[in-house]
Amino acid sequence: MRATLRWAHADLRSHRGEALFIVLATAGIVASLLLATALFGYATNPWQRVFTQSQGAHVWIHTGPSADAAGLAELDGVASVAGPYPIAAATLASRGTRASVELRGTVERPATGRPLLTSGRWLDPAVPDGVVLESGLARALWAEPGDTLTVPGTARTLTVVGLADSPEPRYSPGERPGLVWAPPAAVQRTDGHGGQVTGLRLTDPDDTDYAVQRAVTLLGAKAVTDVSNWQQARAEAQGGNRLLGQVLGLFGLAALLAAALAVHGAIGTRIRGHLRDISVLKAIGFTPAQVVRIFLLQHVAFALLGAVLAAALIQALGSRTPGRLGDAVGVWQGLPGHTAALLGVPLAAVLFIAATTGLAAWRAGQVP
Template sequence: MSERTIRGSGAVWRASRAAVKRRRVQTVVIGLVVFCSTATVLLALAVISAARAPFDTAFEAERGAHVNAVFDPAEASAEQLAATAHRPGVEAAAGPFDQAVVTIPTDWVGRPPGPLTLVGRPDPAAAPVDRVELLSGRWATAPGELVMATAGGSGEGNLGKSVTTNTGLKLTIVGSAADMSQSAGGWVTPEQAAALHPVGRQMLYRFADADTEQQLTASLDKATEGLPKDAVANGQSYLVLKQAFSAGADAYLPLMTVFGVLGLIVATLIVGNVVSGAVVSGYRHIGVLKSIGFTPRQVVTVYLTMVSVPAAVGTVLGTAAGWAAAYPILQTAFSGIATGTAVIAPAGWLPVATLLGVPLLVALAALLPASRARRLSAAQAISAGSAPRTGRGLKVQRWLSGTRLPRAVSLGLGQPFARPARTALTMAAIALGVVTVTVTTGVTGTLAKAMSAPDEYTHIDVLTGGFTVDKGAPRLTQEQTEAMLHAAPGADRVSVRGLVRVAVVGQPQVVFANFYGGDAMVDHSRLNVVEGRPATGLGEAEAGPAFLDQRGLKLGDKVTLVLDDRQTTVTLVGLESQGNANALTSNDATRALLTPDRHVVEYDVRLAAGADAKAYQDAVSAADPTLSTSVVTAGTAGPVVAIRTFSTTFSVLLSVVAALGVFNTLLLT
């Protein structure tokens, strides 16, 4: 028995290997279909897992705060706030910590001038809430020391550097840290914070009921019951941070999921179609195998092996390709988002899941048609050949033969009725191919329109560089630079973008504020406003959905901006198509309410029709070598190119898969 089993297994393998070599077209079709489908499914799962798991994992590891509440020191004492930690529903609490806002008047460690929110805390390593993770250096233990908050990187290169506030206070960076609660822009000792005349006191809470915003609001109300009505200046929910964390990836999720699901369905249908066709067209081969002693089970094994070999190769290559592409896609999806200590990477189990799951799916799709082989006797298989069973579609074929259609046409029209299963699978493949192209065209067109240039002109980006070792100090002032850009040959319009960091009253984190001015308060790189209107009036601002979601804001709300001991209230009047989660946009008139310095970082020059872009760049460089120029034409912006490349690649892959299914059907017919 053992000898016969070994000899039988060897015969099955030799027959399977011969079938793979002989049916090269089918082998290539199966391998390519599985390759494309595996890559798309792995990419879709990678983005989904990265958008959901990292925040929760890092947040729980740090005992993140469900609510970061800031209280008015004039309304509630430190003793009153400390007592709230023992109220019903409070699972744990940390604080109160003094919170102060200082202004940094010059560039510091790669950051522009602006306000900095500081919180006075002792070493939080063992804190019951918000265990800030120290990435480099040590915690502040003496006055004059600063632990800088960072959204990414260790910050080790900044250790030992000094920061001087507008009041002359010198702070030395002794450490760099990150926290998922985003509770501060930096940390100092409690004594240092108290000396800075704090404008708020911070309490960090973890509640027993914290699954929804309603529960968090109710829990905070219970914890602060008995305090003066205006004691709570602001409360930041961790759910808002979590939503902002995955906001960038959410823009990719629908597109990735559609491609992943379509790839999976196409793979299943096409493999089933190919294997079914292989069994039908190989009836004579099946008969020969049975006539020389192959059992029905061995015949099924031959055909399952025949499809599993290319499927395994396609799965391995598709997994490798999808895994390699997952990292750059995730970096793009989470760019501009404060990820804190969360690790942005695809889940480690994904390659294992695809390596095991896809071949299993292929085997299941192949099992049903392959099992038909075991019901055929050797004589039936040899005599049947590749013809359909008698009587299938006979009435339709007879009716078609009686029409005036050419015989070739009537025979062709009758084939779908002779093989209904194969026809259904082929139609499904065609339909999915059309759906893929339609979805891709629509989504790509919409995203590209939202991100591309608003006109067909050529634009020149002019970036201000400041002092550089090789080019020296800038030759021109801001006003002289703008006048030169207007006067250079070919200029049609010059827009100006100023950038500063401003504090938002009631928020622990400072934000970037873009102020547009010049000939027009919009340039080619500014995002489109998809709801409301552009912020062109005094005291108006616009922002992306991530900015609003992270702070619990909506259109029509007012926020107060603070810069250089000045403050002004702006109304959110426009929603941008996306935008940085830590940036808002306003105009030059509103900027003047906060600071007389325009803080220009970029000029957008729209060239006149037919102007020589290279000559304009040369003229700018000759006037001031510290200015950096680049040419941008309509539709060539980075995000637009990335979206088109990504969607086109996957559209072509899935269209090729569907086309191969149709080709295989025609070949078998």
């Protein structure tokens, strides 16, 4: 073993450029795979991105107007509360299209369940009939900031001042009303059925069912009119992104295969360049197993150094990358599976390089 380490040290001193190239190549491959993982999650799971950035509520509870929903904040396992907000059911029309909506009264954008503006601006007290539409509802109504919506059967109109993304269950014609944020005074002037809604962000998202049971017990079953949770919203939102995920996954596998071939070629070329050294090592008594071990230990060490370097750089500087890539990494770092991916991708790359090196080193051990 001592002779093996001495030869590896001597080889490193005489071939520093090659060693540096392998380390940097490994770091580049691992960094690319980590960035691809971040972009994959960003593109195929927009709901998770919105939920993370908006500090979304895990449970939304609709109650009657007289229910005392303020006590929900005191329940065990509740980290923060959104609301309660006054709500009213209504129908809005735009360009010949109608949609059932839920008007939600608020002035400030809340910290929990915070709508993410995509265009326009937030509600302004100076515009009493200004509203912000959820993006899916806006697409159904063909509405944009500055458009005027009418309330069928009345002379009332509402002005769209902004569009926003929300992780709540999306608008579904005939099944679920769209979400509209409006000043409380505008909600009170609506003739539709009223009530209030409260959002609960939990310390443990898996505790959703138990949290709902405690909330219903506190408020009373008759006071609760509807309950929705984050699992329902996620399932609905992810259903339309499966094809995109499969396509991006296919391209990711192709990129991984290309990287594998590049690594295999680089390592094989380096070992072939040492055929003369390998012959000398065998002449002085090295066995084929020792030759294989030399190259395997060398390249695994190079791969491990490059993988750690790439993971550290992505973790520290990835979110500061300008543009959409930096946004994707920033969102990815807040997702539940971030730590597992940050450790798993470099580990998989190191194991793959070890397997590739083992094959090339075995061939080196057969050199006469």
